[in-house]
Structure formats: C-alpha cells, structure tokens
Amino acid sequence: MILPAPPSPIQLLDLATEHAAMQPALDEALREVMTTAAFIQGPAVGQFAAELGEYLGGASVIPCANGTDALTLALMSLHLPAGAEVIVPAFTYVATLEAAALLGLRPVLVDVRPDTFNVDPAAVEAAITPRTGAIIVVHLFGQCADLEALRAISVRHGVALIEDNAQAIGATFQFANGETAFAGTVGEVGTTSFFPSKNLGAMGDGGALLTRDAARAVLLRQLTNHGQSQKYHHQHIGLNSRLDTLQAALLRVKLRHLPAATAARQAVAARYDAALAAVPGVVVPARDPRSSHVFHQYTLQITEAGSRDELQHFLKRCGVPTMIYYPLPVHAQPAYAYLGYRAGQFPVAEWLCGAVLSLPIHPLLTAEQQEYIVGLFGQL
Numbered sequence: 223m224i225l226p227a228p229p230s231p232i233q234l235l236d237l238a239t240e241h242a243a244m245q246p247a248l249d250e251a252l253r254e255v256m257t258t259a260a261f262i263q264g265p266a267v268g269q270f271a272a273e274l275g276e277y278l279g280g281a282s283v284i285p286c287a288n289g290t291d292a293l294t295l296a297l298m299s300l301h302l303p304a305g306a307e308v309i310v311p312a313f314t315y316v317a318t319l320e321a322a323a324l325l326g327l328r329p330v331l332v333d334v335r336p337d338t339f340n341v342d343p344a345a346v347e348a349a350i351t352p353r354t355g356a357i358i359v360v361h362l363f364g365q366c367a368d369l370e371a372l373r374a375i376s377v378r379h380g381v382a383l384i385e386d387n388a389q390a391i392g393a394t395f396q397f398a399n400g401e402t403a404f405a406g407t408v409g410e411v412g413t414t415s416f417f418p419s420k421n422l423g424a425m426g427d428g429g430a431l432l433t434r435d436a437a438r439a440v441l442l443r444q445l446t447n448h449g450q451s452q453k454y455h456h457q458h459i460g461l462n463s464r465l466d467t468l469q470a471a472l473l474r475v476k477l478r479h480l481p482a483a484t485a486a487r488q489a490v491a492a493r494y495d496a497a498l499a500a501v502p503g504v505v506v507p508a509r510d511p512r513s514s515h516v517f518h519q520y521t522l523q524i525t526e527a528g529s530r531d532e533l534q535h536f537l538k539r540c541g542v543p544t545m546i547y548y549p550l551p552v553h554a555q556p557a558y559a560y561l562g563y564r565a566g567q568f569p570v571a572e573w574l575c576g577a578v579l580s581l582p583i584h585p586l587l588t589a590e591q592q593e594y595i596v597g598l599f600g601q602l
C-alpha cells in the first residue's frame with residue numbers, strides 16, 4: 223500500500239515558527255535583560271506577574287521556577303501536618319502527586335470521569351477523611367474540572383482546594399450563581415506552568431502561583447524566595463524557586479499573543495469536532511458547557527480495544543505525529559507502588575490510558591494539514 227503524505231510537514235508543536243512571528247519583540251526583551259543584567263528578580267518579573275494577574279481577572283500572581291514547584295509551594299503554604307492526605311486525580315501528570323509525596327503528605331487517588339477526563343467530584347467527596355488536608359484538582363487538557371461541585375465540597379468539609387492549572391491558562395468557568403471565574407483563581411491556591419509546550423510557554427522552565435487572598439500571596443512570595451520577608455530575614459523554611467528575569471521578559475511578549483493563540487487552538491478543535499464526531503469507534507472530547515476549553519490537547523478516545531496503538535502507528539507512517547497523555551495511570555507507576563493501590567481500582571483512569579490519543583493542535587496548524595489528518599480517519 224502506498225501511504226499518503228501531508229501537504230506540508232505536520233508537527234505536534236511548532237514553537238520556532240510561533241516565535242518567529244514575534245521575533246523583534248522577543249529580541250528586544252532579551253537585549254534589555256542582558257543590558258540591565260538584573261537576572262534574578264529583575265523588573266520584568268513583577269511586570270509579567272501584574273500583567274498575567276490582570277489577564278486572569280485580578281488574581282495575585284506569584285512567579286516561581288516551574289509548575290511542579292508551584293504545587294509544592296501551594297501545599298507548603300497550607301502548613302499541613304506530616305502524613306496529611308492530599309486527594310489527587312488518578313489520571314494526571316505525575317507532578318500533581320509528586321509534590322505531595324515529596325513533602326511527606328499522602329497522595330489519595332480518586333478516579334476521573336470518562337467524558338471530560340477530569341476528576342469525579344463524587345469520588346473526591348467519598349475520599350475525604352478526618353486526615354484530608356487538601357484536594358488538588360487538575361483542569362486536564364484545557365477544560366475546567368467541575369468547579370461548582372468541587373468548590374462546594376471544599377467549603378462543606380473545610381478542606382483547601384488547590385487547582386493545578388498547568389494546562390488550562392485562560393479557561394473560564396461559569397457558576398450557577400452567574401459568577402464566572404478564571405481557572406486557577408477559584409481555590410485557595412492555583413498553580414500553573416510555563417514549560418515551553420504549555421499554552422503560555424517560556425523558553426525554559428517557569429511557573430506561577432495564583433491566589434485571591436492577599437495574606438496568602440505574601441506568604442507564597444516569601445516561600446518562593448527562601449522564606450524571607452526581607453533580605454537575610456527568614457520567616458519560613460522556603461525554596462529557591464524564582465522565575466528568571468529573562469523568562470519573565472519573554473513571557474510578557476508571549477502573553478500578548480495568548481488570546482489569539484487560544485482562539486486559534488479553539489478553531490482547530492472545532493474543525494476536528496466537525497470532521498471526527500461521526501467516525502465510528504472515535505469519541506471526540508466532551509465539552510462541559512460551563513467551562514471554556516483552551517485545548518492544550520485535543521484528545522480522542524479510540525473505543526475498540528487495542529486499536530488505539532494501531533491507529534497511532536498508521537498516523538505516524540502517514541506523517542502525523544500524535545501523543546498519548548498518559549500511557550500509565552499514576553497508581554501503576556513504580557515510584558508510587560508504596561501507596562498500595564491495585565490494578566482495577568481506578569477503572570476509568572486505566573481505560574483512558576489505553577484509549578486516549580492526542581492529535582496535533584497548535585495555533586499554526588493549517589486547515590489543509592487538518593483536512594489531511596481527518597481524511598486519514600476515512601481510510602481506517
């Protein structure tokens with residue numbers, strides 16, 4: 223069989239071309255940081271934090287070194303007793319529970335929903351015990367978890383809600399009372415990541431904490447910088463976890479392009495939905511009408527047992543790269559065997575690991591490339 227070839231090379235992500243479109247501003251940002259040489263805590267860090275906070279509806283933004291540190295710092299700010307339980311989804315990137323485990327807290331896994339991939343609020347509530355110290359929810363692939371139910375559970379049980387918003391920067395959620403909030407600004411603390419492939423990516427590592435509580439913002443800012451209130455005065459045991467001035471300066475430029483990039487991702491997703499919704503054996507990502515979706519990933523479920531890997535291989539041979547987020551549920555990772563979970567305990571997470579396939583979705587994917595990709599599904 224002669225395999226078809228794409229109209230132009232298809233990439234999962236094309237950061238070089240995205241950056242080329244903003245090259246003069248990036249060059250200028252870089253040059254300014256180099257000439258002023260304020261590499262740590264330079265003015266661009268505070269400027270970027272203020273601009274991102276404004277974009278996110280007025281939340282306080284505390285930059286830090288990466289999204290994993292942000293989760294660690296969020297938990298540190300809660301002053302939980304050793305061994306306290308932290309509820310986390312069974313289907314997520316490992317950093318979500320790694321932070322808890324590193325702090326000597328106990329990750330308690332709960333299953334997710336098969337339609338949205340996000341944590342099942344009923345499972346969260348069922349997992350709450352007198353030892354529960356925090357609930358970490360993840361807005362996976364760019365769509366908000368059920369913040370209505372999760373916020374209510376957090377309030378009802380007096381347990382802090384942390385939002386791991388590494389994948390959904392700029393997404394919004396509408397509550398039944400009419401209030402609309404940005405992902406990451408609803409719980410006690412939100413965290414995000416500026417890892418290069420994230421929707422708002424730096425040119426290296428970066429992360430931030432989000433909060434609406436002024437006192438917590440002060441504490442978090444101290445925790446990112448050795449727990450100091452002023453130079454050489456340490457109130458808390460903190461981390462060295464700061465966002466480089468250089469990354470902040472570059473992120474200021476990229477933030478200006480984020481709304482357009484998000485709209486481009488949403489347009490790509492709408493075209494995939496229209497072309498793939500009726501393909502047998504393929505389930506397109508469910509939309510929660512209360513949440514906007516910023517499509518960090520466009521993730522299908524391939525329902526026929528075992529056919530996902532075959533499809534991925536076929537697409538690859540036709541020049542279409544895809545990814546599996548995530549191939550293993552966290553309870554099957556050797557590092558977390560000590561938690562004592564067994565296969566079969568989180569059936570939805572386990573099913574998804576065998577069924578999900580993420581298609582290329584970046585702001586520069588062209589309509590022609592997409593037509594080619596969806597056309598391949600007709601040849602299955």
Ligand SMILES: *Cc1c(COP(=O)(O)O)cnc(C)c1O
Nearest residue numbers: 288289290315317388415416417
């Ligand atoms: C990327 C990511 C992180 C970690 O962010 P880093 O900046 O790479 O440390 C945490 N949680 C989720 C859900 C992520 O996607």
